[in-house]
Amino acid sequence: MSTPATAHPTKRDQAERAMRHSWFPVARSADLETPQSAVLLGERLVVFRDGSGTARVTARRCPHRGADLSQGVVNDGSIGCPYHGWEFDGADGTCTRVPSLADQSRIPSRAAIRAYPAVERFGHVWTVLEKPVVELYDPVEWRDRDLVWLAADPLDSPTGVAAAIENFRDVAHFPFVHKVSMGPTPEVVEPLEVRRDGVDVFMERRLDASSGDWAAQGDCLMSYHCSAPGFASISYHYEQAGLRVVAGFPSPVSYEQVRIFWGVANERDFKGDSLEECLRVEEMVYLEDMPVVEHLQPREVPWDAEVPEFSVPADLFTLNYRRAFGELMNRTERLLAGEHTPARN
Template identity: 75%
Template sequence: MTITDIRTATKRDLAEEAMRHSWFPVARSVDLDTPQRATLLGVDLVVYRDKSGRVAVSDRRCPHRGADLSQGEVHERSIGCPYHGWEFASENGACVRVPSLADQSKIPPKAAIRNYPAVERFGQVWTVLEDPIRELYDPEEWQGVDLEWAAADPIDSPVGVAVSIENFRDVAHFPFVHKVSMGPTPEVVEPLQVQRDGLEVWMDRPLNAGTGEWAGDGNCMMRYHCGAPGFASITYHYEDLGRRVVAGFPSPISYEHVTIFWGVANEVGFKGASLEENLRLEEIVYLEDVPIVENVVPREVPWDADYQEFSVPADMFTLNYRRSFMELMNLAKGQADVAASA
């Protein structure tokens, strides 16, 4: 969607608009040996790496007769349609070859597919549908840290981006949802020390490893971080072992349905569990969450207050995330205001 009348826009409208102007992952880098299908906020995409090494994100539909370009053949600097072989440049989406034409100068001048920005980061390919209102995530706590990433298998989840991020950053559900992965944990949540700066929210919290699957590397300090709309991470800092990371990036297929792209990273030289073992442990946590979160009502945060909710001090982090998301909505509103007055 694109807001056509800012005066009548609901907060849900603004949330959708803000996400159209925000970066989301649409494929894992390790999967680009073949073209990948993706859908971002209802827009059908193809993600591929051409034979020169360029990563491209483009509209999936061929403008000739509507074939699916994700079934096509990748060339040196283009992708070819599987139906009639029309080729579209990975650089800008322009049609560069029509095999049935004897004279290639006769290619219809407007024949093209839309290309979108494509950036590889954290083992994922990221894109944005409209001019971005925020930069792609680049957490300050990872600056100067040499991290080795492993991108996990994406997880389908029939809820919205904000519900997903709140689940990742909520700490009061651990005793009830993560009994296997974390073992027994206290039900009472201590006062949370939360900081917010614009679109970013942080919290430092000690990890008592306990007796769960996480116990292997012992205690450490955790830095929780999230950024509106769709970034959440924990950086585990072990005094004697180094640092490791888990990060989740829910990507909206639609307003109330995400693909959870996620991964783990170890600082090069990390002396604790291997990257593969940390991926296994964190996957247990994610898969414990899924059957609970997929039945949350409503499926996205009720920005327009059409559902009643109550909060307590244990919700301090997620409440600050909501404030950061609302700030992003205000930025989207300002951008729409400017466009409407132009």
């Protein structure tokens, strides 16, 4: 259920509501040979591929005696409970079979589980808990590209979604956190040219391939894109090799805990390193971040100014992301008031 609206909700209240109405990944497509468990904003889910090959997301608790459906098996279009074999349709959650009943017409009419939307994109299965306030991420810069994706092993981090996205898109921490993966980088950040369009934020920078595994393909133009609440990508445009990308999608287990789903993609005719090598290099960056961000205080962006923060021009991109998240909050409030339909921008 949606978080109830209050007369004077805090920004944190609005952020939590906005996330319940936003798309997040809950599993890698490559893992769906067996049902997968997931938790999204406290909701216990099971993700599976039905007999027709369609990804499904439903509640994980069997309403008979509370067994975990992620331990069950898939039968055609249904997920079967491991305890007593009750089966539930992956599309609408209705109970389709109770093995102990001789007469299947006597299945309890209210025996059902909640089914959620499921979309496969970027090598992952995405869902949304409530009516979406914006459509699932579909970056315009990738629409005409033939990208081949490789989903990485997800990472767990004791931070909120916004704090995780800000870490991905912060450019001032490189010389202090990424000395190994990126090599020496200037401490002084050049003036940033940032553009915000609704819930999307864009920026371009040049990458100098002078040192570090980070830049093994040569000089390139980096196109940064993030979108509220939980999408962050870099598209690397190499003059000779072509296009490769990295994207992160932190998914909130709770308000202050994320599972970071992420992956890399190369254009099909990319002439540089393999997907596996690109993933190895990008994983170095993620793993260098983790020991620092896991100690952030507070664990999420202080939307209600509960602690003081001070910003400088190098924070221009992340400040615009906060404005984009604020726009998402406003759209969610309008959606709940019946004034808005989903749109990406």
